[in-house]
Amino acid sequence: MSSANVIEIFSSIQGEGKYVGCRQIFVRLADCNLNCAYCDTDFKRAEYCKIETTAGSMIFREEKNPLDAAQVIEIIKSFSGEIPTQAVSFTGGEPLLHWQFVREVASAVKDFGMKTFLETNGTLSDELKKILDAIDIISMDIKLPSVTGKFFSVHEKFLQTAQAKEVYVKIVLTGETTLEEFLSTVEVIASINPKILLILQPVTPLNNVRAITAEKILTMQAIALCKLKNVRVIPQTHKIIKLL
Ligand code: SF4
Numbered sequence: 001m002s003s004a005n006v007i008e009i010f011s012s013i014q015g016e017g018k019y020v021g022c023r024q025i026f027v028r029l030a031d032c033n034l035n036c037a038y039c040d041t042d043f044k045r046a047e048y049c050k051i052e053t054t055a056g057s058m059i060f061r062e063e064k065n066p067l068d069a070a071q072v073i074e075i076i077k078s079f080s081g082e083i084p085t086q087a088v089s090f091t092g093g094e095p096l097l098h099w100q101f102v103r104e105v106a107s108a109v110k111d112f113g114m115k116t117f118l119e120t121n122g123t124l125s126d127e128l129k130k131i132l133d134a135i136d137i138i139s140m141d142i143k144l145p146s147v148t149g150k151f152f153s154v155h156e157k158f159l160q161t162a163q164a165k166e167v168y169v170k171i172v173l174t175g176e177t178t179l180e181e182f183l184s185t186v187e188v189i190a191s192i193n194p195k196i197l198l199i200l201q202p203v204t205p206l207n208n209v210r211a212i213t214a215e216k217i218l219t220m221q222a223i224a225l226c227k228l229k230n231v232r233v234i235p236q237t238h239k240i241i242k243l244l
Contacts, residue, residue, distance in 0.1 A: 003066040004101035005030035005045045007093070011055035011079050014089065014117075015238025017139050017199045018168045022086035024117065025055070025079050027072060027105065030065075032093040034121050036147050038172060038209040043093030055079040069104040076109060087115035087137065096120055096127040106134035122169075125158040138167040142185055146176040156188050159196070168197035173220060175203075175210025182220055190227040197230045204236050 007028040014022045030045040049067065050060040055078075063071075076088055088109045090102050095118060106116040115136045120128070122140040140162055142155045159169065169189055171182070189196055200221055205211045217233055224231040 001068050002100040002104050003068040004098040005065045006049040006067045008050040010052040024087050024089045026089045029092045029095045029098050031097045038203050055082040072105050073108045087117040089117040091119040096124040099127040099131050103131040103134050122158045123154045125161045138162045141170050144181045170199040172201045172203050173212045186224045186227050195229050200233045202235050204239050
């Protein structure tokens with residue numbers, strides 16, 4: 001039985017990407033291997049994690065870390081019995097840092113007939129391979145050099161592995177995003193499969209990160225549409241309505 005440091009488990013709407021608005025159960029895990037300038041998530045390990053008392057109540061109890069897979073499976077079972085749920089989302093931080101735990105919980109989730117959803121920064125392809133059969137949908141971020149300070153060629157390898165499943169790519173656009181880095185990223189996606197859905201997510205300004213202008217968003221979507229079949233602009237909707 002594996003265990004992991006959990007940040008929180010709760011039921012809410014998916015606020016980003018292709019499944020925006022769908023009801024999901026979120027299992028947010030601690031730790032990340034990146035340090036993005038616009039990060040809005042507290043992923044640091046803590047002695048206690050937060051577990052919603054009932055699905056969607058937004059009232060939390062504390063549980064001592066780490067949680068073992070059986071505990072988390074029971075919480076998911078209980079939440080899904082309360083509210084029909086589109087999928088269980090493994091998020092973070094970077095959930096693939098806990099791939100054994102995710103594999104164990106996701107396999108059980110699939111056994112009781114629910115879909116599994118992985119929200120990942122798209123850098124750990126070896127870990128992805130180890131859990132691929134337990135995951136239905138992959139929401140993969142590609143972090144541009146203007147965010148991380150370096151170009152992650154690992155994203156290409158990750159996307160090649162991920163395309164065995166339903167996958168879409170999300171790029172967060174900021175005032176610092178350059179046309180050059182954006183175009184080269186789009187070309188990488190197109191070279192793997194031009195039918196992969198690309199979500200352009202204008203950044204929610206935070207930590208002195210500048211917003212992108214409306215004109216630049218339209219220009220970038222137009223550039224991407226010359227190479228990819230499906231490119232959508234979707235901001236973070238849960239922030240607008242003040243949900244988790
Ligand atoms: S990958 Fe995600 S969780 Fe990690 S630092 Fe970047 S935005 Fe934050």
